Amino acid sequence: MHTGSPLLNSGLPMGTNHHTVGHLTVDGCGFACIYDFYTGSLSALYDFDAIVIEHTSHKSSRQLIHRIQSCADNNLFLAPIIVRSDYPLKDEILESICDGRVGSVARLSDFMPTIKAIHQKIREIKISRQSSFEHSTLFDFLAYCYTRSLDPVDPLLDGNSSLAYFYPYISGAMEKTHGSHSIFPILEWAVQEGYLHAQVINATYVCSQCHGGFLSYREVCPSCHSAHLRTEDIVHHFRCAHVAPLSDFKTMQDGEVYLECPKCHHELKHIGVDYDKPSSMHYCQSCNSDFQNYLMKAQCTSCHHDQEVEYLIKKEIQSFSLTDKAAASLRSGHLLGDENQLTPEVEGALPWDLFVQSLQFEQSNRNTREGYVITLAFEDIKSLVRQIGVHNKVKLYTEVIQIVQASQQATDIRSVHNHKIIFSLFKTSKEEAESISQRTVFLINHLLKDNLKVSRNMILTEILPFKEFTLDPHMIHQSE
């Protein structure tokens, strides 16, 4: 073992603190050593073969690992991670997102086979950004499972994730930005397309509004929905067939409570012999109504939506295995198969490369030099997609493209790229272009509000003279 500086009692190289990285070399393998409260730059971890995290709490260790595994640059999300702690971690989630625990730094060499195996697997595949955020997330999840030989990937019950279930890598990567429930459409799509094989291992009910898994259940009055209820057994006296609430039978004599029938005045001694309790009755303490069947309601602890339990959504909880198609996709560097799925085809819109070519062609054409190019972007596309669901995204774009097309002339073109809608208004004056842009935004807002019941979402517009429109490389490559 070689280190640049003496080791602390914890085993970390001296000088390691919340923003510096210690290093040591074991059997030719370079380890970055950091505390789990590390706040320094992630780029400082790029050049190491593996990362040792000094554990101070489960929460900090989990957060730091999620941060590292959310970093696609330099494939940092695949870096082998060993947690240094005196005691076994005894935290399923933490254990599922790291590659092992070491008690003393001197034992790091025990992990060399694991680390080498991960690096060997990383060399077998080609990591690259995919055409959309969802596809990149799936691709990286497949890569993570592949390099860790996770087969199958099992869900873990988790009190910290809004869904109540946790999948290694992907839950951590999605929780902060999209909410952990948004992994479902991605995983469902991956199963449909044959990248993952799923096996149902459990089921749960989730909030119908936000798909959160933490719900507060209670019985309420069917009239006023109050939870302030009183419940009483109904008593049936065999001898005279009288049926009434238990309290009607209760009588006090000499300081003792006994049961006497209010109708025939005989004493009720033995349940099953003298009487039985065929049902119970509920009384609302708020509105005084009585009823035999109460309502069950479940309030979501995430979005506070209060719903009757029949409206909850049943979710199957599955474990996943990578298919051969997934392995082939990882080796080729992109998701294989239906290419249309990679750049979802929106009816009426040109594929992006064709749009770019057409625009460049028109720019070189003297006759169409006048005119404008308009770019529309939803300010908060993440919350919009969260509300309508990933699968409805293409449908939404298709409708937006129809609105756009209605304002255009026959020779105009339009495309959808990186969540932006871009369209031409050739041979159009500035005033006209501005009013078309305003009207289009108005119509899209109308579509969102009235047809899709989506809460307000700002639409950002950009109007550029057609001849000045250049294809900003940032706009082309940025993925969200």
Ligand SMILES: [Zn+2]
């Ligand atoms: Zn909810």
Ligand SMILES: [Zn+2]
């Ligand atoms: Zn009776």
Ligand SMILES: [Zn+2]
């Ligand atoms: Zn009531």
